Amino acid sequence: EVQLLESGGGLIQTGGSLRLSCAASGFRFDDYAMNWVRQAPGKGLEWVSSIWGSGGKTYYSDSVKGRFIISRSNSRNTLYLEMNSLRVDDSAVYHCMIHPRWYGATSPLDRWGQGTLVTVSS
Amino acid sequence: DIQMTQSPSSLSASVGDRVTITCRASQGIRNDLGWYQQKPGKAPERLIYDASILQSGVPSRFSGSGSGTEFTLTISSLQPEDFATYYCLQHNDYPLTFGPGTKVDIK
Numbered sequence: 001e002v003q004l005l006e007s008g009g010g011l012i013q014t015g016g017s018l019r020l021s022c023a024a025s026g027f028r029f030d031d032y033a034m035n036w037v038r039q040a041p042g043k044g045l046e047w048v049s050s051i052w053g054s055g056g057k058t059y060y061s062d063s064v065k066g067r068f069i070i071s072r073s074n075s076r077n078t079l080y081l082e083m084n085s086l087r088v089d090d091s092a093v094y095h096c097m098i099h100p101r102w103y104g105a106t107s108p109l110d111r112w113g114q115g116t117l118v119t120v121s122s
Numbered sequence: 123d124i125q126m127t128q129s130p131s132s133l134s135a136s137v138g139d140r141v142t143i144t145c146r147a148s149q150g151i152r153n154d155l156g157w158y159q160q161k162p163g164k165a166p167e168r169l170i171y172d173a174s175i176l177q178s179g180v181p182s183r184f185s186g187s188g189s190g191t192e193f194t195l196t197i198s199s200l201q202p203e204d205f206a207t208y209y210c211l212q213h214n215d216y217p218l219t220f221g222p223g224t225k226v227d228i229k
Contacts, residue, residue, distance in 0.1 A: 035218070045158075045166065045209055047218040059216045095165055100156055100213040106172045110156075112165035 002026035002111045004096050009116030016086050016120070022079040022096030022113055030054070030074035032107065033099035036081050038092035039115070046092075049081065050099055064090075086120045093117050124148055124212055128221035134229040141197040143224045145210035150190045154214035157186055157195045160223075161206045169208075170195065200226070 008020040022034070036048040049070040050059040058070050069082040079096050093115035100106050125148040135141050145155065153173035158166040168177045170186035173193055183198045197204055205228055210221040 044223045045160075045211075045220040047211075047220065050216070050218065061217050100154075100168075100171065100211070106154070106156075106175075106213075108171070108178065110168035110171070110177060112167070114165050 002098075002109065004098075004111055004113035006094065006096055006113040006116040009094065009118045011119045011121060012086055014086060014088060014120055014122045017082070017084045018086065018118060020081040020083065020094055020096075020116055020118075022081075024077045024079065024096075027098075027109060027111075029072075029077040031102075032109070033101060034072065034079045035097045035099050036070060036079075036094055037097055037112075038090075038094045038118075040089075040092040043092075048094070051079070083118070086118075088120050088122055091118060091120045123217055124151060124215055124219050126210055126212055126219045126221040128208075128210060128224050130224060131222065132225040132227070134227055135200050136229045137200055137202055139200045141200050141204075141226060143195045143208055143226075145188075145193045145195070145221050147191045147193075147212055147214075151212045151214035153189045154212055155186075155188070155193050156211045156213070157184075158209045158211060159204075159206045160209065166209065 003025045005023045035050045051070045067085045071080045095115040097112040127146045129144050155173045157170040160166040169184045174186045185196045207223045207225045209223050
């Protein structure tokens with residue numbers, strides 16, 4: 001069974017740092033690009049960052065560029081999001097998800113983790 | 123950046139109703155669009171990919187159509203378990219962008 005399990009969220013003060021993890025199982029992890037997507041309380045979905053299966057290319061939303069770093073360990077089947085200089089508006093549930101794009105086509109595989117809550121207080 | 127708009131933002135419907143949700147892209151995205159359903163407190167789940175392909179395990183009352191800049195999600199006969207929020211997502215280019223969502227609730 002394909003599973004994604006996030007961890008690492010919590011309560012942090014403005015300007016602090018957190019590292020989120022997403023443990024993947026049930027599929028060939030290094031074959032898939034991965035995303036982080038967040039959802040502020042009562043709000044819609046917002047894409048945060050993507051990373052290729054090899055880890056060789058990364059992408060960021062303007063709202064987190066220069067503060068967040070996405071990475072992965074294919075040997076550990078784990079995706080990471082290092083979040084620095086956190087702001088109140090970074091407060092959200094952070095989900096990892098399998099990227100829809102797969103080798104130039106759309107992957108039929110879809111899975112999201114349940115998410116981990118990050119709360120940034122001033 | 124590609125902007126995604128959705129309409130309506132919310133709708134009230136009854137069990138058995140036919141429901142249509144529209145998503146529009148600010149520029150052409152071919153068919154690089156998925157539709158997602160999210161229930162309160164749960165992670166989103168994809169219903170449709172490539173604009174019109176039904177995700178494995180999703181009931182056939184869900185269908186999608188469109189290409190380029192205009193897309194629709196149709197629920198042919200609304201069921202109690204379909205009351206949820208629906209989002210479109212374009213993955214044609216970075217940044218990936220979601221529509222703002224359509225909340226479907228009970229009339």
